[in-house]
Amino acid sequence: MLHIYCPYCGEHREESEFRPKGQAHIIRPKDPVNTSDEEWGDYLFFRENPRGIHHEMWVHAVGCRKFFNVTRDTVSYEILEVYKMGEQPTVTAATQQKGGQK
Amino acid sequence: MSQINRLTQGGRIDRSKTLNFSFNGTSYTGFPGDTLASALLANGVDIVNRSFKYSRPRGIVAAGAEEPNAVVQLGSTEAAQVPNVRATQQALYQGLTAASTNGWPNVQNDVMGLLGKLGGKMMPPGFYYKTFMTPASMWMTYEKLIRKAAGLGRSPRENDPDIYDHMHRHCDVLVIGAGPAGLAAALAAGRSGARVIICDEQEEMGGSLLDSRDLINGQDPALWAAAAVAELLAMDEVLVLPRTTANGYHDHNFVTLHERRTEHLADTAPQINGQPQARARMHHIRAGQVILATGAHDRPVVYANNDVPGNMLASAVSTYIRRYGVVPGNKLVLTTSNDYGYRAALDWHEAGREVVAIVDARAKPDGDLVKAAREKGIRIITGSAVFEGKGSKRVSGARVARIDLDNFKLAGSVEDLVCDTIASSGGYSPVVHLAAHTGARPVWSDEAIGFLPGKVKGMTPVGSARAVYSLSAVLADAVEAGASAAAACGFESGGIELPQVQSATEGPACALFQVPHEKPTMRAPKQFVDQQNDVSAAAIELATREGFESIEHVKRYTAMGFGTDQGKLGNINGMAIAARCLGQTIPQTGTTVFRPNYTPITFGAIAGRHCRDLFDPERYTALHSWHLKRGAKFEDVGQWKRPWYFPIGNESMHDAVARECLAVREKVGILDASTLGKIDIQGKDAREFLGRIYTNKWEKLGVGKARYGLMCKDDGMVMDDGVTTCLAEDHFLMTTTTGGAAGILEWLELWHQTEWPELEVYFNTVTDHWATMTITGPRARDLLSEVTDIDLDKDNFKFMECREGQVAGVPARVYRISFTGELTYEINVQANYAMRVWEALFQHEAKYGLTPYGTETMHVLRAEKGFIIVGQDTDGSVTPEDLGMQWCVGYDKPFSWIGHRALTRPDTKRDDRKQLVGLKPVDPKVVLQEGAQIVRDPNQTIPMKMVGHVTSSYYSPVLNSGFALALVMGGHKRMGEKVYLPMADGKTHEAEIVSPIFFDPKGARQNV
């Protein structure tokens, strides 16, 4: 069971208080009407499944009800950072490669 | 029977008090401080079980959690039955009743054994693998047979009389294991002021200190252990958990501890002052730092017939002698690869029994213990090993020869020794199980000749768990780790003065796993690797010959390390044998994986109090007690208990529902609709938000008006529906389906927080705050007028409007919306006023024929009107247009609302999609089955082309006929066509496709 820091509550809480909401940073196309079927299909259905760094969205479902982002290693399950909606990750697959294994 | 193997003195048992117990129907005696295993050995009981596959007699091998054979069924009554108890871990108590799990009619004369080892023939190596390759249905047959014949313990057939608790705890430092390493680490961490939890699986804390030859401060090290435990118990921030096994190590230092509180006292928990006490507790620990002080298990040597009773681990022999005062035999041969194995021979000798020989695989052993053995005149045969044991029900001899491990063969003449016990030590295996639970693979160490725990963040292995074995080094290692762990949590440790340790200096060990035999492994007598699963060295060799090169595949092929054993004794020997057969090193062969639980846990501890009435929360409306009094039958809707129907007298459900339906159509009915999801939405952009989230338009909905809305996911498929009312320009009340309430609130938050944070809008659930009472039927207005000051004139309070006022003297919101097609008022009041209002309405019960109705009648009435239920008439692949609800879709709204883009895809415009229609059975007495498949031609060959299915189906008292809603391909253009529903019983029903609105198609009745 993961131990997750909610950036809004400012506390670590048990995983059972949260719900995973899948890959983070999926942006709904701004002009859906002029988006091709293929692009729309990508937005709706296609997701990454990386081994290693994964940016994912969680919601503090039975806490503050806030959505936020988590950078998690899908091998070790280590959570490397949490950040609020609208912010960008500082730990990415690229920074991990440059900095070596942390 | 007397305790023939019990020493007259020594050990940590209390000889002043005798305990009686029974095993396989025979009565024995033992002492407080015994385990079931030590008491059985004291009584000279050799055979404790029959083996799983080959039905061979088996005896006690170990003294702890790693015991593979002495797995027993415990319990003196049916309700108290506990399977899979290790006799080595079960404390003896007065009246203990145990039996072997395997063996029929008994372990001494086993039918399967007499039948020529039927089990062995039926279960060759690769059994599991090969069985799964044959038709899967055969597995059921095999499995039944195996279980009956082999017996794997059984669960009680009566309810567990005991209670169990779950505890949730946080700590800075969790120390797992209270041997020398665990105690020292806990002291170092505890003295810093950190919150520490220390647990140990055994009856007494102290681990190896309880049977050690070493001295601490010149004294028995058990005294130091007792003092350490006493100091820890006295610390405010330290929790000491004896008889507590860390069974699972999960992500982010989450550890589950299983505390057995009364299993050492009786088989059901004794009461305290007439009050039941929890038999076991499951502690869920979130630790800042974990210190793994789980110790090491002695590794048996693999030789022929190493499973005959009388073959034991060398360390277990020492433990039985020193801790329990039991010598499990008379004439000992020890085969070892290391110095510490010698302790068994020294202890045996000091107990006054004969050590026939120590057989040492090393050419020139010379540690302190070796010298001590020589001084006592014990014969030491070097460069050699026991390669075969003799005997069937008890060891009668040992065959010894020089070995050439490089070429894996015997290298000299054979000597036959007469003995009744063979102790073996192949070196220590650190207990890396818990670390492996987290996914960290153990790492092979050539130096330690074993696997070390893999790296886990926030976890430090100490002492023998990381192959540090000498006591002084163990204590130093543990103090350092305990202080560091506390420091990592922000606590400064003052440091600890290490005690003086006097221990023997040990020489280097050699790597010995399987001993070569005169014959090739495949033809030699069985050399067991995993006794619990009956896996032999030959089976592993066969697996590698059949092409299984990964140890993970070898394990599945042979079943090595399966089940409750989890490879405690066998895995490393198995890997070494696979590596030898494949001509590679152990690390090349792979690593070993262990899974929770470390030892079996009773289901009661896992369930805790979450059973029976507390298995799942039940939600009641404010009117629940009234429904109970009125004799309602209830239906579970999510966690809600909703009245299903209200039978009068002995009325059948069919009759009750028919009566309730007619009451609504002719007079007035009342429904407790409080479970409907209610979300309060406020903010200046609330209206804009609704327009984006719903398929239809909201910009013109005036204050006091209500509107039905349909919600899609962005793939265009219907996900929820409900009525939303405008209470003020910036204030709306949304209703959702009962089951969808929580999910829809999260859905609204998702879109607001992640896509449109610029909108000023706020959501809150008010489902439980409001009670909702729906009065519906031609007399609804007359009834309501008796108890309200709201103007109910049909032109002043129209259909799809909302008014606030007093109902039965309490403030209320009343909505004119209808889910029945009749004149309807939904009265909403603060939940704690609901009973007063409900009872006020029922004061007029006789006058208006007011009839309470439940969810079944609600379903019939709404289906007669063709009103859908999301999740019943839809399934996540249905668009608004499939439902014929294009009137509810605002294609021209300026913002591309959720679902809009997908609904313009060619696929969602196909005219052969499954569409919602009504079905009228040609025979009105037929009520079609919900879920039944629909075909156009009942005479086509099977498999038939299915063109749809029934989603809702009921009997309608107003139509005097069965009727149904269905999704049918291209159904909207097939009105009047006949379709067929072939049933499992061979009958085929015929039905006509009709409009889904069966009653009052113009909607005149609700709008009066």
Ligand SMILES: [Zn+2]
């Ligand atoms: Zn939060």
